Amino acid sequence: MNRHPLPSFKLPSPGHPLGNLIRGWIHRRVLIPIARIYCSYFRPDLSEAGVFSLPFNLVLKFSPHAREVEGTAMSLARSMGIPAPRFISYGEHSPNTRSREGSILMTRIPGKTLKSVIASLSPDELHTIMQELAGILERMRSYSNPWGTRVCGVDGKDIYGGRVPGRHISACDDERSFYATLLQAAQARDEEGRAMLETAKKMPTLFPHDIVFTHGDLWDHNIMVNQGHITGIVDWEWAGWLPEYWEYTSILQWTGIREPWALRLASLPGYKYSEEMEYDLALIALSDSSFLM
The missing domain is CATH 3.90.1200.10 (Aminoglycoside phosphotransferase (APH), C-terminal lobe)
Known part of the structure; x- marks a missing residue:
C-alpha cells in the first residue's frame, strides 16, 4: 500500500506535572461528584465502572491505566478522520509513579457498544x-x-x-x-x-x-x-x-x-x-x- 504523510498534526507537549496534578484534583474532587449526581438522578443508564458520565456530552475516564498519551492517540486518530472522542484534559492523581492513577476528560461517543x-x-x-x-x-x-x-x-x-x-x-x-x-x-x-x-x-x-x-x-x-x-x-x-x-x-x-x-x-x-x-x-x-x- 502506498502510504502518505500524516495530516497536519502537532504532537502536543506533555502537561506540566503540577498542572496535571491540579487537573487531577479537579477531576476527582469536582467532576466525579458531579457525575455521580448526574447519573443517579438523570442518566442511570450511563453508569459504568471507571467511566463517569457528565452533562454536556462529557465523560471522565478514571483508571490506573489511564495515561496522557491516550489523549494524544485520540487526537491523532481524529486528525486522520477516525471517529474517536475529543481529548480535553488529563489529570494525575499521585506523584508516585508506582501507584500512579490518571484520568482523562473527553467527549462522549453516542450510541452503545x-x-x-x-x-x-x-x-x-x-x-x-x-x-x-x-x-x-x-x-x-x-x-x-x-x-x-x-x-x-x-x-x-x-x-x-x-x-x-x-x-x-x-x-x-x-x-x-x-x-x-x-x-x-x-x-x-x-x-x-x-x-x-x-x-x-x-x-x-x-x-x-x-x-x-x-x-x-x-x-x-x-x-x-x-x-x-x-x-x-x-x-x-x-x-x-x-x-x-x-x-x-x-x-x-x-x-x-x-x-x-x-x-x-x-x-x-x-x-x-x-x-x-x-x-x-x-x-x-x-x-x-x-x-x-
Whole structure:
C-alpha cells in the first residue's frame, strides 16, 4: 500500500506535572461528584465502572491505566478522520509513579457498544458496520509512520498493551528488535515448548512488515454504534505504531475458543496474516505468563 504523510498534526507537549496534578484534583474532587449526581438522578443508564458520565456530552475516564498519551492517540486518530472522542484534559492523581492513577476528560461517543447490541442487529446492519470498520482500519493504516521504522507508542516512546511483557516495554528501533524483545519472554519448558519456540522464531522470515497506526484493543466492546452505523472507537490506551499484523493477531488469538468477534475480524478484507497468526500464537502460548492482568 502506498502510504502518505500524516495530516497536519502537532504532537502536543506533555502537561506540566503540577498542572496535571491540579487537573487531577479537579477531576476527582469536582467532576466525579458531579457525575455521580448526574447519573443517579438523570442518566442511570450511563453508569459504568471507571467511566463517569457528565452533562454536556462529557465523560471522565478514571483508571490506573489511564495515561496522557491516550489523549494524544485520540487526537491523532481524529486528525486522520477516525471517529474517536475529543481529548480535553488529563489529570494525575499521585506523584508516585508506582501507584500512579490518571484520568482523562473527553467527549462522549453516542450510541452503545457493538458487543451489547450485536445480537439484535439485522444481517444488513452488521454487514454495514463491518464494512465501515474495514474502511476505518484501511484509513488508519494508510499513513506512514512518522518515526520511520521505529515500533513505539504514538509519541515515539514506550509501548503499552496486553500483548507485551508486563504490558509495557521500551520503544524498539525496528520490527526485528521488537520481536526479539517479545521472544525474551518465551519460556519453553519441555519438548512441546521447544517445538513451539522454533515455530515462533519463524516470524522474522516474513519481515519486514509495515509499521502502522494501531488501536491495539479492537474488541467489539470498544466500538460504539447507533442506528446500524459505527459512531466511534474508544479506549485508545494501547494505541501505537506497530507491525501491520498486530491489530488482527492480538484479537485472533482467541479463535481457538471460537470467539465470535475474533472470527468476524478475520473475515475483513484487510486480514491476510495466516502465517503471522501461526507464529504469533506459538509466541503467545510461550509468553502468556508475562502478560499481567
